[in-house]
Amino acid sequence: MSSLKNVLYFQTGLGVIANMFLLFFYIIIILGPRHKPTDLIFCQLTFVHIMMVLTGWVISLTEIFESLNIENDFKCKTTFYIHRVMRGLSICITCLLSVFQAVSISPSTSLLTKFRQKLKKYMTSALLCVWCFNLSLSSRTIFYVGAYINMSGTTQMKITKTCAFFPMNYVIRGLLLTVTTFTDVFLVGVMLTTSTYMMILLFRHQRQCKHLHSISHLRASPEKRATQTILLLVVFFVVMYWVDFIISSTSVLLWMYDPVTLTVQKFVMNIYPTITPLVEISSDSRIIIMLKNL
Incomplete structure:
Protein backbone atom coordinates (compact mmCIF):
# COMPACT_ATOMS: atom_id res chain seq x y z
CA MET A 1 0.00 0.00 0.00
CA SER A 2 2.81 2.45 0.89
CA SER A 3 4.65 1.66 -2.36
CA LEU A 4 1.48 2.41 -4.35
CA LYS A 5 1.13 5.72 -2.52
CA ASN A 6 4.72 6.59 -3.44
CA VAL A 7 3.89 5.86 -7.08
CA LEU A 8 0.88 8.18 -6.77
CA TYR A 9 3.06 10.95 -5.30
CA PHE A 10 5.47 10.57 -8.23
CA GLN A 11 2.57 10.52 -10.69
CA THR A 12 1.08 13.67 -9.16
CA GLY A 13 4.42 15.51 -9.22
CA LEU A 14 5.11 14.51 -12.83
CA GLY A 15 1.60 15.48 -13.92
CA VAL A 16 1.73 18.92 -12.26
CA ILE A 17 5.22 19.78 -13.57
CA ALA A 18 4.47 18.65 -17.15
CA ASN A 19 1.12 20.46 -17.24
CA MET A 20 2.59 23.64 -15.71
CA PHE A 21 5.29 23.71 -18.39
CA LEU A 22 2.67 23.16 -21.11
CA LEU A 23 0.36 25.83 -19.66
CA PHE A 24 3.22 28.36 -19.63
CA PHE A 25 3.99 27.50 -23.27
CA TYR A 26 0.36 27.87 -24.44
CA ILE A 27 -0.07 31.19 -22.62
CA ILE A 28 2.98 32.57 -24.45
CA ILE A 29 1.70 31.22 -27.79
CA ILE A 30 -1.85 32.58 -27.31
CA LEU A 31 -0.57 36.04 -26.34
CA GLY A 32 1.57 36.06 -29.50
CA PRO A 33 0.43 37.06 -32.99
CA ARG A 34 0.41 33.56 -34.47
CA HIS A 35 -1.38 30.69 -32.79
CA LYS A 36 -3.52 27.76 -33.82
CA PRO A 37 -7.24 27.60 -32.99
CA THR A 38 -6.60 24.39 -31.01
CA ASP A 39 -4.07 26.18 -28.75
CA LEU A 40 -6.89 27.77 -26.74
CA ILE A 41 -8.54 24.37 -26.24
CA PHE A 42 -5.25 22.74 -25.21
CA CYS A 43 -4.56 25.64 -22.82
CA GLN A 44 -7.92 25.10 -21.10
CA LEU A 45 -7.40 21.34 -20.99
CA THR A 46 -3.94 21.78 -19.46
CA PHE A 47 -5.26 24.05 -16.69
CA VAL A 48 -8.09 21.60 -15.99
CA HIS A 49 -5.60 18.74 -15.72
CA ILE A 50 -3.44 20.66 -13.23
CA MET A 51 -6.46 21.15 -10.98
CA MET A 52 -7.65 17.60 -11.58
CA VAL A 53 -4.34 16.04 -10.55
CA LEU A 54 -4.08 18.21 -7.44
CA THR A 55 -7.64 17.66 -6.24
CA GLY A 56 -7.51 13.99 -7.24
CA TRP A 57 -5.09 13.36 -4.42
CA VAL A 58 -7.86 14.07 -1.92
CA ILE A 59 -6.27 12.38 1.09
CA SER A 60 -3.14 14.51 0.83
CA LEU A 61 -5.20 17.68 0.53
CA THR A 62 -7.40 16.88 3.52
CA GLU A 63 -4.35 16.09 5.66
CA ILE A 64 -2.76 19.40 4.65
CA PHE A 65 -5.96 21.28 5.49
CA GLU A 66 -6.12 19.74 8.97
CA SER A 67 -3.64 22.35 10.18
CA LEU A 68 -5.91 25.16 8.98
CA ASN A 69 -8.81 26.49 10.96
CA ILE A 70 -11.38 25.46 8.36
CA GLU A 71 -14.52 23.41 8.91
CA ASN A 72 -14.14 19.82 7.72
CA ASP A 73 -17.51 19.95 6.00
CA PHE A 74 -16.51 23.03 3.96
CA LYS A 75 -13.17 21.66 2.83
CA CYS A 76 -14.67 18.28 1.88
CA LYS A 77 -17.42 19.87 -0.19
CA THR A 78 -14.99 22.32 -1.83
CA THR A 79 -12.37 19.71 -2.70
CA PHE A 80 -14.81 17.19 -4.13
CA TYR A 81 -16.80 19.87 -5.99
CA ILE A 82 -13.68 21.23 -7.70
CA HIS A 83 -12.53 17.73 -8.59
CA ARG A 84 -15.94 16.81 -10.02
CA VAL A 85 -16.02 20.01 -12.10
CA MET A 86 -12.51 19.35 -13.45
CA ARG A 87 -13.37 15.75 -14.27
CA GLY A 88 -16.43 16.91 -16.23
CA LEU A 89 -14.44 19.63 -17.99
CA SER A 90 -11.78 17.11 -18.99
CA ILE A 91 -14.26 14.93 -20.88
CA CYS A 92 -16.13 17.92 -22.38
CA ILE A 93 -13.01 19.74 -23.61
CA THR A 94 -11.50 16.53 -24.98
CA CYS A 95 -14.77 15.96 -26.86
CA LEU A 96 -14.73 19.55 -28.17
CA LEU A 97 -11.12 19.09 -29.29
CA SER A 98 -11.94 15.95 -31.26
CA VAL A 99 -14.96 17.61 -32.91
CA PHE A 100 -12.95 20.70 -33.86
CA GLN A 101 -10.12 18.63 -35.38
CA ALA A 102 -12.55 16.45 -37.33
CA VAL A 103 -14.17 19.56 -38.82
CA SER A 104 -10.78 21.19 -39.49
CA ILE A 105 -9.40 18.32 -41.58
CA SER A 106 -12.64 17.49 -43.39
CA PRO A 107 -12.38 17.76 -47.20
CA SER A 108 -13.77 20.82 -48.96
CA THR A 109 -16.56 18.66 -50.42
CA SER A 110 -17.73 17.56 -46.97
CA LEU A 111 -20.84 18.95 -45.31
CA LEU A 112 -18.73 19.74 -42.22
CA THR A 113 -16.80 22.50 -44.00
CA LYS A 114 -19.64 24.99 -43.49
CA PHE A 115 -19.11 24.65 -39.71
CA ARG A 116 -15.36 25.30 -39.89
CA GLN A 117 -15.47 29.09 -39.66
CA LYS A 118 -18.35 29.02 -37.17
CA LEU A 119 -16.36 26.78 -34.82
CA LYS A 120 -13.36 29.11 -34.96
CA LYS A 121 -15.58 32.15 -34.41
CA TYR A 122 -17.53 30.74 -31.46
CA MET A 123 -14.72 28.75 -29.82
CA THR A 124 -14.53 31.05 -26.78
CA SER A 125 -18.32 30.96 -26.37
CA ALA A 126 -18.32 27.15 -26.61
CA LEU A 127 -15.66 26.86 -23.90
CA LEU A 128 -17.62 29.28 -21.68
CA CYS A 129 -20.77 27.17 -22.11
CA VAL A 130 -18.79 24.03 -21.21
CA TRP A 131 -17.57 25.68 -18.00
CA CYS A 132 -21.07 26.89 -17.03
CA PHE A 133 -22.58 23.45 -17.75
CA ASN A 134 -20.09 21.60 -15.55
CA LEU A 135 -20.17 24.17 -12.73
CA SER A 136 -23.95 23.76 -12.51
CA LEU A 137 -24.12 19.99 -13.11
CA SER A 138 -21.47 19.24 -10.48
CA SER A 139 -23.24 21.33 -7.82
CA ARG A 140 -25.04 18.17 -6.68
CA THR A 141 -21.73 17.12 -5.08
CA ILE A 142 -22.28 19.75 -2.38
CA PHE A 143 -25.35 17.89 -1.11
CA TYR A 144 -24.00 14.34 -0.81
CA VAL A 145 -20.38 14.93 0.30
CA GLY A 146 -19.34 16.26 3.68
CA ALA A 147 -17.36 15.74 6.85
CA TYR A 148 -17.26 12.22 8.26
CA ILE A 149 -19.07 11.85 11.60
CA ASN A 150 -17.81 8.98 13.73
CA MET A 151 -21.09 7.64 15.05
CA SER A 152 -22.14 4.05 15.66
CA GLY A 153 -24.73 2.78 13.19
CA THR A 154 -24.05 5.55 10.69
CA THR A 155 -24.68 4.77 7.00
CA GLN A 156 -22.05 7.17 5.72
CA MET A 157 -19.48 5.80 3.28
CA LYS A 158 -16.06 7.00 4.44
CA ILE A 159 -13.82 7.88 1.47
CA THR A 160 -10.98 9.81 3.13
CA LYS A 161 -9.75 10.38 6.67
CA THR A 162 -12.22 13.25 7.20
CA CYS A 163 -14.71 13.04 4.29
CA ALA A 164 -17.62 10.76 3.46
CA PHE A 165 -20.55 10.28 1.10
CA PHE A 166 -23.89 10.89 2.81
CA PRO A 167 -26.56 8.19 2.56
CA MET A 168 -28.88 8.65 -0.40
CA ASN A 169 -32.24 7.23 -1.36
CA TYR A 170 -31.89 4.39 -3.88
CA VAL A 171 -34.11 6.29 -6.35
CA ILE A 172 -32.03 9.48 -6.09
CA ARG A 173 -28.79 7.50 -6.29
CA GLY A 174 -30.01 5.69 -9.39
CA LEU A 175 -31.26 8.93 -10.95
CA LEU A 176 -27.91 10.69 -10.43
CA LEU A 177 -26.05 7.72 -11.84
CA THR A 178 -28.39 7.64 -14.87
CA VAL A 179 -27.92 11.35 -15.63
CA THR A 180 -24.14 11.09 -15.25
CA THR A 181 -23.99 7.94 -17.36
CA PHE A 182 -26.16 9.41 -20.12
CA THR A 183 -24.06 12.58 -20.31
CA ASP A 184 -20.79 10.67 -20.32
CA VAL A 185 -21.97 8.06 -22.85
CA PHE A 186 -23.13 10.85 -25.18
CA LEU A 187 -19.78 12.69 -25.00
CA VAL A 188 -17.74 9.50 -25.36
CA GLY A 189 -19.97 8.52 -28.29
CA VAL A 190 -19.26 11.83 -30.00
CA MET A 191 -15.52 11.34 -29.42
CA LEU A 192 -15.59 7.83 -30.86
CA THR A 193 -17.61 9.01 -33.89
CA THR A 194 -15.27 11.90 -34.69
CA SER A 195 -12.24 9.68 -34.05
CA THR A 196 -13.56 7.05 -36.49
CA TYR A 197 -14.17 9.80 -39.06
CA MET A 198 -10.63 11.12 -38.66
CA MET A 199 -9.16 7.63 -38.93
CA ILE A 200 -11.05 7.10 -42.19
CA LEU A 201 -9.70 10.40 -43.56
CA LEU A 202 -6.14 9.48 -42.56
CA PHE A 203 -6.52 6.04 -44.15
CA ARG A 204 -7.82 7.54 -47.40
CA HIS A 205 -5.01 10.08 -47.41
CA GLN A 206 -2.45 7.33 -46.90
CA ARG A 207 -3.85 5.37 -49.83
CA GLN A 208 -3.76 8.48 -52.05
CA CYS A 209 -0.12 9.03 -51.13
CA LYS A 210 0.78 5.47 -52.10
CA HIS A 211 -1.22 5.67 -55.30
CA LEU A 212 0.19 9.00 -56.46
CA HIS A 213 3.73 8.33 -55.13
CA SER A 214 3.75 11.85 -53.77
CA ILE A 215 2.66 13.70 -50.70
CA SER A 216 -0.95 14.73 -51.09
CA HIS A 217 -2.51 17.27 -48.78
CA LEU A 218 -4.61 16.54 -45.75
CA ARG A 219 -4.39 20.24 -45.04
CA ALA A 220 -0.66 19.85 -44.32
CA SER A 221 1.77 17.58 -42.53
CA PRO A 222 1.37 19.48 -39.21
CA GLU A 223 -2.40 18.91 -39.44
CA LYS A 224 -1.81 15.20 -39.93
CA ARG A 225 0.47 15.05 -36.86
CA ALA A 226 -2.05 17.02 -34.82
CA THR A 227 -4.84 14.65 -35.87
CA GLN A 228 -2.79 11.61 -34.91
CA THR A 229 -2.00 13.18 -31.52
CA ILE A 230 -5.66 13.95 -30.83
CA LEU A 231 -6.68 10.45 -31.91
CA LEU A 232 -4.15 8.97 -29.49
CA LEU A 233 -5.40 11.18 -26.65
CA VAL A 234 -9.07 10.39 -27.33
CA VAL A 235 -8.53 6.61 -27.46
CA PHE A 236 -6.42 6.75 -24.29
CA PHE A 237 -9.02 8.91 -22.55
CA VAL A 238 -11.91 6.58 -23.43
CA VAL A 239 -10.09 3.51 -22.08
CA MET A 240 -9.03 5.19 -18.82
CA TYR A 241 -12.41 6.87 -18.38
CA TRP A 242 -14.41 3.65 -18.53
CA VAL A 243 -12.07 1.87 -16.12
CA ASP A 244 -12.59 4.75 -13.67
CA PHE A 245 -16.34 4.80 -14.35
CA ILE A 246 -16.75 1.07 -13.64
CA ILE A 247 -14.82 1.34 -10.35
CA SER A 248 -16.69 4.44 -9.11
CA SER A 249 -20.15 3.26 -10.23
CA THR A 250 -19.72 -0.14 -8.61
CA SER A 251 -18.61 1.48 -5.35
CA VAL A 252 -21.57 3.89 -5.29
CA LEU A 253 -24.16 1.24 -6.16
CA LEU A 254 -22.79 -1.20 -3.56
CA TRP A 255 -22.18 1.71 -1.14
CA MET A 256 -18.79 0.33 -0.26
CA TYR A 257 -15.30 1.81 -0.58
CA ASP A 258 -12.06 0.32 0.65
CA PRO A 259 -8.64 2.05 0.77
CA VAL A 260 -7.13 -0.16 -1.93
CA THR A 261 -9.99 0.52 -4.36
CA LEU A 262 -9.77 4.26 -3.67
CA THR A 263 -6.01 4.30 -4.25
CA VAL A 264 -6.31 2.34 -7.51
CA GLN A 265 -9.07 4.70 -8.68
CA LYS A 266 -6.86 7.72 -7.96
CA PHE A 267 -4.07 6.15 -9.98
CA VAL A 268 -6.42 5.48 -12.93
CA MET A 269 -7.92 8.98 -12.80
CA ASN A 270 -4.49 10.62 -12.86
CA ILE A 271 -3.12 8.60 -15.80
CA GLU A 280 1.59 16.99 -26.51
CA ILE A 281 5.18 18.02 -25.71
CA SER A 282 6.64 15.17 -27.77
CA SER A 283 4.34 15.79 -30.76
CA ASP A 284 4.31 19.62 -31.02
CA SER A 285 7.23 20.75 -33.18
CA ARG A 286 7.05 24.26 -31.72
CA ILE A 287 7.81 22.93 -28.23
CA ILE A 288 10.62 20.74 -29.53
CA ILE A 289 12.19 23.72 -31.33
CA MET A 290 11.84 25.87 -28.21
CA LEU A 291 13.53 23.21 -26.06
CA LYS A 292 16.35 22.84 -28.57
CA ASN A 293 16.95 26.61 -28.56
CA LEU A 294 17.21 26.54 -24.77
Whole structure:
Protein backbone atom coordinates (compact mmCIF):
# COMPACT_ATOMS: atom_id res chain seq x y z
CA MET A 1 0.00 0.00 0.00
CA SER A 2 2.81 2.45 0.89
CA SER A 3 4.65 1.66 -2.36
CA LEU A 4 1.48 2.41 -4.35
CA LYS A 5 1.13 5.72 -2.52
CA ASN A 6 4.72 6.59 -3.44
CA VAL A 7 3.89 5.86 -7.08
CA LEU A 8 0.88 8.18 -6.77
CA TYR A 9 3.06 10.95 -5.30
CA PHE A 10 5.47 10.57 -8.23
CA GLN A 11 2.57 10.52 -10.69
CA THR A 12 1.08 13.67 -9.16
CA GLY A 13 4.42 15.51 -9.22
CA LEU A 14 5.11 14.51 -12.83
CA GLY A 15 1.60 15.48 -13.92
CA VAL A 16 1.73 18.92 -12.26
CA ILE A 17 5.22 19.78 -13.57
CA ALA A 18 4.47 18.65 -17.15
CA ASN A 19 1.12 20.46 -17.24
CA MET A 20 2.59 23.64 -15.71
CA PHE A 21 5.29 23.71 -18.39
CA LEU A 22 2.67 23.16 -21.11
CA LEU A 23 0.36 25.83 -19.66
CA PHE A 24 3.22 28.36 -19.63
CA PHE A 25 3.99 27.50 -23.27
CA TYR A 26 0.36 27.87 -24.44
CA ILE A 27 -0.07 31.19 -22.62
CA ILE A 28 2.98 32.57 -24.45
CA ILE A 29 1.70 31.22 -27.79
CA ILE A 30 -1.85 32.58 -27.31
CA LEU A 31 -0.57 36.04 -26.34
CA GLY A 32 1.57 36.06 -29.50
CA PRO A 33 0.43 37.06 -32.99
CA ARG A 34 0.41 33.56 -34.47
CA HIS A 35 -1.38 30.69 -32.79
CA LYS A 36 -3.52 27.76 -33.82
CA PRO A 37 -7.24 27.60 -32.99
CA THR A 38 -6.60 24.39 -31.01
CA ASP A 39 -4.07 26.18 -28.75
CA LEU A 40 -6.89 27.77 -26.74
CA ILE A 41 -8.54 24.37 -26.24
CA PHE A 42 -5.25 22.74 -25.21
CA CYS A 43 -4.56 25.64 -22.82
CA GLN A 44 -7.92 25.10 -21.10
CA LEU A 45 -7.40 21.34 -20.99
CA THR A 46 -3.94 21.78 -19.46
CA PHE A 47 -5.26 24.05 -16.69
CA VAL A 48 -8.09 21.60 -15.99
CA HIS A 49 -5.60 18.74 -15.72
CA ILE A 50 -3.44 20.66 -13.23
CA MET A 51 -6.46 21.15 -10.98
CA MET A 52 -7.65 17.60 -11.58
CA VAL A 53 -4.34 16.04 -10.55
CA LEU A 54 -4.08 18.21 -7.44
CA THR A 55 -7.64 17.66 -6.24
CA GLY A 56 -7.51 13.99 -7.24
CA TRP A 57 -5.09 13.36 -4.42
CA VAL A 58 -7.86 14.07 -1.92
CA ILE A 59 -6.27 12.38 1.09
CA SER A 60 -3.14 14.51 0.83
CA LEU A 61 -5.20 17.68 0.53
CA THR A 62 -7.40 16.88 3.52
CA GLU A 63 -4.35 16.09 5.66
CA ILE A 64 -2.76 19.40 4.65
CA PHE A 65 -5.96 21.28 5.49
CA GLU A 66 -6.12 19.74 8.97
CA SER A 67 -3.64 22.35 10.18
CA LEU A 68 -5.91 25.16 8.98
CA ASN A 69 -8.81 26.49 10.96
CA ILE A 70 -11.38 25.46 8.36
CA GLU A 71 -14.52 23.41 8.91
CA ASN A 72 -14.14 19.82 7.72
CA ASP A 73 -17.51 19.95 6.00
CA PHE A 74 -16.51 23.03 3.96
CA LYS A 75 -13.17 21.66 2.83
CA CYS A 76 -14.67 18.28 1.88
CA LYS A 77 -17.42 19.87 -0.19
CA THR A 78 -14.99 22.32 -1.83
CA THR A 79 -12.37 19.71 -2.70
CA PHE A 80 -14.81 17.19 -4.13
CA TYR A 81 -16.80 19.87 -5.99
CA ILE A 82 -13.68 21.23 -7.70
CA HIS A 83 -12.53 17.73 -8.59
CA ARG A 84 -15.94 16.81 -10.02
CA VAL A 85 -16.02 20.01 -12.10
CA MET A 86 -12.51 19.35 -13.45
CA ARG A 87 -13.37 15.75 -14.27
CA GLY A 88 -16.43 16.91 -16.23
CA LEU A 89 -14.44 19.63 -17.99
CA SER A 90 -11.78 17.11 -18.99
CA ILE A 91 -14.26 14.93 -20.88
CA CYS A 92 -16.13 17.92 -22.38
CA ILE A 93 -13.01 19.74 -23.61
CA THR A 94 -11.50 16.53 -24.98
CA CYS A 95 -14.77 15.96 -26.86
CA LEU A 96 -14.73 19.55 -28.17
CA LEU A 97 -11.12 19.09 -29.29
CA SER A 98 -11.94 15.95 -31.26
CA VAL A 99 -14.96 17.61 -32.91
CA PHE A 100 -12.95 20.70 -33.86
CA GLN A 101 -10.12 18.63 -35.38
CA ALA A 102 -12.55 16.45 -37.33
CA VAL A 103 -14.17 19.56 -38.82
CA SER A 104 -10.78 21.19 -39.49
CA ILE A 105 -9.40 18.32 -41.58
CA SER A 106 -12.64 17.49 -43.39
CA PRO A 107 -12.38 17.76 -47.20
CA SER A 108 -13.77 20.82 -48.96
CA THR A 109 -16.56 18.66 -50.42
CA SER A 110 -17.73 17.56 -46.97
CA LEU A 111 -20.84 18.95 -45.31
CA LEU A 112 -18.73 19.74 -42.22
CA THR A 113 -16.80 22.50 -44.00
CA LYS A 114 -19.64 24.99 -43.49
CA PHE A 115 -19.11 24.65 -39.71
CA ARG A 116 -15.36 25.30 -39.89
CA GLN A 117 -15.47 29.09 -39.66
CA LYS A 118 -18.35 29.02 -37.17
CA LEU A 119 -16.36 26.78 -34.82
CA LYS A 120 -13.36 29.11 -34.96
CA LYS A 121 -15.58 32.15 -34.41
CA TYR A 122 -17.53 30.74 -31.46
CA MET A 123 -14.72 28.75 -29.82
CA THR A 124 -14.53 31.05 -26.78
CA SER A 125 -18.32 30.96 -26.37
CA ALA A 126 -18.32 27.15 -26.61
CA LEU A 127 -15.66 26.86 -23.90
CA LEU A 128 -17.62 29.28 -21.68
CA CYS A 129 -20.77 27.17 -22.11
CA VAL A 130 -18.79 24.03 -21.21
CA TRP A 131 -17.57 25.68 -18.00
CA CYS A 132 -21.07 26.89 -17.03
CA PHE A 133 -22.58 23.45 -17.75
CA ASN A 134 -20.09 21.60 -15.55
CA LEU A 135 -20.17 24.17 -12.73
CA SER A 136 -23.95 23.76 -12.51
CA LEU A 137 -24.12 19.99 -13.11
CA SER A 138 -21.47 19.24 -10.48
CA SER A 139 -23.24 21.33 -7.82
CA ARG A 140 -25.04 18.17 -6.68
CA THR A 141 -21.73 17.12 -5.08
CA ILE A 142 -22.28 19.75 -2.38
CA PHE A 143 -25.35 17.89 -1.11
CA TYR A 144 -24.00 14.34 -0.81
CA VAL A 145 -20.38 14.93 0.30
CA GLY A 146 -19.34 16.26 3.68
CA ALA A 147 -17.36 15.74 6.85
CA TYR A 148 -17.26 12.22 8.26
CA ILE A 149 -19.07 11.85 11.60
CA ASN A 150 -17.81 8.98 13.73
CA MET A 151 -21.09 7.64 15.05
CA SER A 152 -22.14 4.05 15.66
CA GLY A 153 -24.73 2.78 13.19
CA THR A 154 -24.05 5.55 10.69
CA THR A 155 -24.68 4.77 7.00
CA GLN A 156 -22.05 7.17 5.72
CA MET A 157 -19.48 5.80 3.28
CA LYS A 158 -16.06 7.00 4.44
CA ILE A 159 -13.82 7.88 1.47
CA THR A 160 -10.98 9.81 3.13
CA LYS A 161 -9.75 10.38 6.67
CA THR A 162 -12.22 13.25 7.20
CA CYS A 163 -14.71 13.04 4.29
CA ALA A 164 -17.62 10.76 3.46
CA PHE A 165 -20.55 10.28 1.10
CA PHE A 166 -23.89 10.89 2.81
CA PRO A 167 -26.56 8.19 2.56
CA MET A 168 -28.88 8.65 -0.40
CA ASN A 169 -32.24 7.23 -1.36
CA TYR A 170 -31.89 4.39 -3.88
CA VAL A 171 -34.11 6.29 -6.35
CA ILE A 172 -32.03 9.48 -6.09
CA ARG A 173 -28.79 7.50 -6.29
CA GLY A 174 -30.01 5.69 -9.39
CA LEU A 175 -31.26 8.93 -10.95
CA LEU A 176 -27.91 10.69 -10.43
CA LEU A 177 -26.05 7.72 -11.84
CA THR A 178 -28.39 7.64 -14.87
CA VAL A 179 -27.92 11.35 -15.63
CA THR A 180 -24.14 11.09 -15.25
CA THR A 181 -23.99 7.94 -17.36
CA PHE A 182 -26.16 9.41 -20.12
CA THR A 183 -24.06 12.58 -20.31
CA ASP A 184 -20.79 10.67 -20.32
CA VAL A 185 -21.97 8.06 -22.85
CA PHE A 186 -23.13 10.85 -25.18
CA LEU A 187 -19.78 12.69 -25.00
CA VAL A 188 -17.74 9.50 -25.36
CA GLY A 189 -19.97 8.52 -28.29
CA VAL A 190 -19.26 11.83 -30.00
CA MET A 191 -15.52 11.34 -29.42
CA LEU A 192 -15.59 7.83 -30.86
CA THR A 193 -17.61 9.01 -33.89
CA THR A 194 -15.27 11.90 -34.69
CA SER A 195 -12.24 9.68 -34.05
CA THR A 196 -13.56 7.05 -36.49
CA TYR A 197 -14.17 9.80 -39.06
CA MET A 198 -10.63 11.12 -38.66
CA MET A 199 -9.16 7.63 -38.93
CA ILE A 200 -11.05 7.10 -42.19
CA LEU A 201 -9.70 10.40 -43.56
CA LEU A 202 -6.14 9.48 -42.56
CA PHE A 203 -6.52 6.04 -44.15
CA ARG A 204 -7.82 7.54 -47.40
CA HIS A 205 -5.01 10.08 -47.41
CA GLN A 206 -2.45 7.33 -46.90
CA ARG A 207 -3.85 5.37 -49.83
CA GLN A 208 -3.76 8.48 -52.05
CA CYS A 209 -0.12 9.03 -51.13
CA LYS A 210 0.78 5.47 -52.10
CA HIS A 211 -1.22 5.67 -55.30
CA LEU A 212 0.19 9.00 -56.46
CA HIS A 213 3.73 8.33 -55.13
CA SER A 214 3.75 11.85 -53.77
CA ILE A 215 2.66 13.70 -50.70
CA SER A 216 -0.95 14.73 -51.09
CA HIS A 217 -2.51 17.27 -48.78
CA LEU A 218 -4.61 16.54 -45.75
CA ARG A 219 -4.39 20.24 -45.04
CA ALA A 220 -0.66 19.85 -44.32
CA SER A 221 1.77 17.58 -42.53
CA PRO A 222 1.37 19.48 -39.21
CA GLU A 223 -2.40 18.91 -39.44
CA LYS A 224 -1.81 15.20 -39.93
CA ARG A 225 0.47 15.05 -36.86
CA ALA A 226 -2.05 17.02 -34.82
CA THR A 227 -4.84 14.65 -35.87
CA GLN A 228 -2.79 11.61 -34.91
CA THR A 229 -2.00 13.18 -31.52
CA ILE A 230 -5.66 13.95 -30.83
CA LEU A 231 -6.68 10.45 -31.91
CA LEU A 232 -4.15 8.97 -29.49
CA LEU A 233 -5.40 11.18 -26.65
CA VAL A 234 -9.07 10.39 -27.33
CA VAL A 235 -8.53 6.61 -27.46
CA PHE A 236 -6.42 6.75 -24.29
CA PHE A 237 -9.02 8.91 -22.55
CA VAL A 238 -11.91 6.58 -23.43
CA VAL A 239 -10.09 3.51 -22.08
CA MET A 240 -9.03 5.19 -18.82
CA TYR A 241 -12.41 6.87 -18.38
CA TRP A 242 -14.41 3.65 -18.53
CA VAL A 243 -12.07 1.87 -16.12
CA ASP A 244 -12.59 4.75 -13.67
CA PHE A 245 -16.34 4.80 -14.35
CA ILE A 246 -16.75 1.07 -13.64
CA ILE A 247 -14.82 1.34 -10.35
CA SER A 248 -16.69 4.44 -9.11
CA SER A 249 -20.15 3.26 -10.23
CA THR A 250 -19.72 -0.14 -8.61
CA SER A 251 -18.61 1.48 -5.35
CA VAL A 252 -21.57 3.89 -5.29
CA LEU A 253 -24.16 1.24 -6.16
CA LEU A 254 -22.79 -1.20 -3.56
CA TRP A 255 -22.18 1.71 -1.14
CA MET A 256 -18.79 0.33 -0.26
CA TYR A 257 -15.30 1.81 -0.58
CA ASP A 258 -12.06 0.32 0.65
CA PRO A 259 -8.64 2.05 0.77
CA VAL A 260 -7.13 -0.16 -1.93
CA THR A 261 -9.99 0.52 -4.36
CA LEU A 262 -9.77 4.26 -3.67
CA THR A 263 -6.01 4.30 -4.25
CA VAL A 264 -6.31 2.34 -7.51
CA GLN A 265 -9.07 4.70 -8.68
CA LYS A 266 -6.86 7.72 -7.96
CA PHE A 267 -4.07 6.15 -9.98
CA VAL A 268 -6.42 5.48 -12.93
CA MET A 269 -7.92 8.98 -12.80
CA ASN A 270 -4.49 10.62 -12.86
CA ILE A 271 -3.12 8.60 -15.80
CA TYR A 272 -4.83 10.66 -18.52
CA PRO A 273 -3.97 14.15 -17.16
CA THR A 274 -0.39 12.95 -16.58
CA ILE A 275 0.15 11.34 -19.99
CA THR A 276 -1.59 14.09 -22.02
CA PRO A 277 1.08 16.82 -21.56
CA LEU A 278 3.88 14.34 -22.30
CA VAL A 279 2.18 13.34 -25.57
CA GLU A 280 1.59 16.99 -26.51
CA ILE A 281 5.18 18.02 -25.71
CA SER A 282 6.64 15.17 -27.77
CA SER A 283 4.34 15.79 -30.76
CA ASP A 284 4.31 19.62 -31.02
CA SER A 285 7.23 20.75 -33.18
CA ARG A 286 7.05 24.26 -31.72
CA ILE A 287 7.81 22.93 -28.23
CA ILE A 288 10.62 20.74 -29.53
CA ILE A 289 12.19 23.72 -31.33
CA MET A 290 11.84 25.87 -28.21
CA LEU A 291 13.53 23.21 -26.06
CA LYS A 292 16.35 22.84 -28.57
CA ASN A 293 16.95 26.61 -28.56
CA LEU A 294 17.21 26.54 -24.77
